[in-house]
Amino acid sequence: MISTMKSQVMKLAALLRKAGSSLSDAVRRAWETIKLRAKLAKTDEKGMWIKFKKADGTIREALATRNIAVIPTEHRPKSGDVAGSIGITITYFDILCDGWRSFRADRLIFS
Numbered sequence: 746m747i748s749t750m751k752s753q754v755m756k757l758a759a760l761l762r763k764a765g766s767s768l769s770d771a772v773r774r775a776w777e778t779i780k781l782r783a784k785l786a787k788t789d790e791k792g793m794w795i796k797f798k799k800a801d802g803t804i805r806e807a808l809a810t811r812n813i814a815v816i817p818t819e820h821r822p823k824s825g826d827v828a829g830s831i832g833i834t835i836t837y838f839d840i841l842c843d844g845w846r847s848f849r850a851d852r853l854i855f856s
Contacts, residue, residue: 809837
């Protein structure tokens, strides 16, 4: 389990490095992204607040979840899995907007 997680972190860190992050920032953001994805998968119906910088530079806060039990039936993925890949994109279900949204891991603002 730990070696798998470390492998995911290093793969994501490599992608973040290609996007222009320094090595230390890429590794830190990769760990935060992996932890965020795990937290989002375990949220209750209230979700959790996340903050990131949009492409236009504005700050966005969202009430988010990735817990399949919380997501309305009509918005659930057909495969039933919201795990996603280890890519640079963080995908989440926005509870307030009632839809799927995403942002790049290098734009995550740590709380």
